[in-house]
Every structure is written in C-alpha cells, then in structure tokens.
Amino acid sequence: MEPVEKPLRPSHCVAGFDDGTVRLFDLGRVEMIMKIHPHSGGVTVINFSACGRVFMSGSTDGVVAISSPATGLTVRLIQDHKGAPITDMDIASHKNDHPSFNSPRLWLIASADRRVSVWKADWSKDFCELVDWLTFPAPNITPEGIALKKDDASAYLHLPPSLARFSPTEPDVIVYSGYGLRKLIQFYSLSQRKVFRTILLTQWASCLEISPKGHLIAVGTKDRLVKVIDYDKGSFQDFDMHCDSISHVTFSPTGDKLFSVGFSDVALWKVLI
Known part of the structure; x- marks a missing residue:
C-alpha cells in the first residue's frame, strides 16, 4: 500500500x-x-x-x-531560479485566487537577482504550473557603489533582498520590494502584466508583510526601523525599538498585532487601526 x-x-x-x-x-x-x-x-x-x-x-x-x-x-x-539565493516565498489564500486561475492555489518565489516567478498548484493532484515571470531592473552596482560582476553569487550578499507578497484584498496584485534604481514598494498586476503603482521608501526593506485586512504594509529595515505604511495612501509611521537590523515582520492572523524580529530581540506591537 x-x-x-x-x-x-x-x-x-x-x-x-x-x-x-x-x-x-x-x-x-x-x-x-x-x-x-x-x-x-x-x-x-x-x-x-x-x-x-x-x-x-x-x-x-x-x-x-x-x-x-x-x-x-x-x-x-x-x-528556474538556480544561481541566485531564494529570498522569499508566499502563498495566496483561496479567497484571493484570481478568477481566471480556477481552483489551483497561486504561490510565488522571489530570488536575490530580482526575479519573481508565479505558479499555480494543486498538490493533491501533483500539479504545478508556471503562470508568470517578473524581472525588476536594477543598476549594476551595489548601494555602496561596488560593481556587480556577472555570475558572482557573493555579490547578492550586498544587496537588499527581493520581497514579494500577494495582496490580501486585491486578488490580481503582487506587492514587491527589492534593490532597484529607487527605494520603492511596487504593485504589479497579474492581468495587466505591469507595475501600476509605487510607494516611495526612505530605506531599503529588509523584510515585508501585509496585514490580513489589507490596509497596512509593515516593512523592516537594516536601520533598526519598523515602518507601518498605509496600503492605499502610502503614508507611513516609523517605530524605533530594536537595537539592530530587522530580519522579520509578521501580523497576527486577526491583524491586530504585529511582531518584529531583530538580531537579538523580538517586539510585539498592538495595531490600533
């Protein structure tokens, strides 16, 4: 058996x-x-x-x-991403599956070379298929001005990570942040196959999460800040509590709490809006 x-x-x-x-x-x-x-x-x-x-x-x-x-x-x-470290993965909820994709669940992979692949899968049927492929441009130097050499895997250690999430409220949208010409959060439409909106950041994001309610984006930075950003308006508030760079942020399932993880500490925040 x-x-x-x-x-x-x-x-x-x-x-x-x-x-x-x-x-x-x-x-x-x-x-x-x-x-x-x-x-x-x-x-x-x-x-x-x-x-x-x-x-x-x-x-x-x-x-x-x-x-x-x-x-x-x-x-x-x-x-498909071989040669560049995997920096993020996310799975869409059933309620947010795009209508054209029917029953298989959407999920994505992001790698340090600023590529994001989108897949649909039904693991009960051993089914997994590529849906879309995103590549975000960037200069060929690091933020510190060091030239990036082709096929030099160690160069990725000097770049902000590529981060991607499915929007909880817009089933067509992937929210992305990574190294580029400017510090941005970008909103990519799967149906239009293009970036249709951006939010300007003041620091590179080291981690990113969207509230289950879809109204807030939490971003951690290497400058010890936790940024809470309004999803629609782009306005933000900075919180400085950690003693080192932020490696992880995540909302509770109900969205009323936010956890942030630094190098040696964990903070629990109460979300009031």
Whole structure:
C-alpha cells in the first residue's frame, strides 16, 4: 500500500538549516519527528502549502524543493531560479485566487537577482504550473557603489533582498520590494502584466508583510526601523525599538498585532487601526 499523505497538524512546524536540511517538529511533544536533506546549500526560506501536504523550501543556490511531510521524500525540484539565493516565498489564500486561475492555489518565489516567478498548484493532484515571470531592473552596482560582476553569487550578499507578497484584498496584485534604481514598494498586476503603482521608501526593506485586512504594509529595515505604511495612501509611521537590523515582520492572523524580529530581540506591537 502507498502511504496516505496527511496534512500538517496545527502543532507541527518546519524549520530550515544552514546544512541544507529541513526538519519537522511536533510542538506538543517538544521533539523533532522528521529530518530530510533536500538541499546542497543552506536553507534561506521555508513555507508549507495551505493544505499541509508539502513543504516548500528555498536555498542559497536558488533551488526550491517540494517535499512531503508524510513520506519525507522530495517530490519536485524547481530550478528556474538556480544561481541566485531564494529570498522569499508566499502563498495566496483561496479567497484571493484570481478568477481566471480556477481552483489551483497561486504561490510565488522571489530570488536575490530580482526575479519573481508565479505558479499555480494543486498538490493533491501533483500539479504545478508556471503562470508568470517578473524581472525588476536594477543598476549594476551595489548601494555602496561596488560593481556587480556577472555570475558572482557573493555579490547578492550586498544587496537588499527581493520581497514579494500577494495582496490580501486585491486578488490580481503582487506587492514587491527589492534593490532597484529607487527605494520603492511596487504593485504589479497579474492581468495587466505591469507595475501600476509605487510607494516611495526612505530605506531599503529588509523584510515585508501585509496585514490580513489589507490596509497596512509593515516593512523592516537594516536601520533598526519598523515602518507601518498605509496600503492605499502610502503614508507611513516609523517605530524605533530594536537595537539592530530587522530580519522579520509578521501580523497576527486577526491583524491586530504585529511582531518584529531583530538580531537579538523580538517586539510585539498592538495595531490600533
């Protein structure tokens, strides 16, 4: 008999490590229950499908592995971004799937070379298909003025990360921020296949998240600031509480709280609007 794939339980979490391994933990039992090795480089981003049937992990070499928590097997390797570290992944919610894409769930991959690939997938049917491919231009020097050499993977370490999220309220829109000619948040329409709006930033974004309500964008910076931006108006407010660069921001499921993670501290903010 073939093993039956079961979704992840709410008490399960996955984590990626520098040695290329992905490990599944049971938080209730406080123990590791699975360890797999899908990558030759360090894991940079990890997520799991909304149905819980697969892990989705990206690495420093640009390879994305799709692995099963039921069998521990890697069922698919996506190498379209190979050569540039994976910097972000996101999955659209069912309510925000674009009507033309029917039932498969949309998800995206962003890499350090400012490329974003958009996919639709139904993992219960082993279906995954490329929908769109975005490339955002940038100068051939780092923000510090160092020339970027072709095929020099270490150069990506000096660039702000490429970050992308599906809009919770506009099913057609991907929100992107990364290195470019200017410090911007860009709004890309999947149907129009173009950037139709931008918000000017005062610092490069090191992390980005959108409120579940869709009215706020949270951005972390290397300058220790947490920026909370109005999604529609572009107005913002800066908050300075961390002692080092911000590596992660995320809203609670209800959107009434915001977590920000620095080098050695975690802050919990109450969202009042």
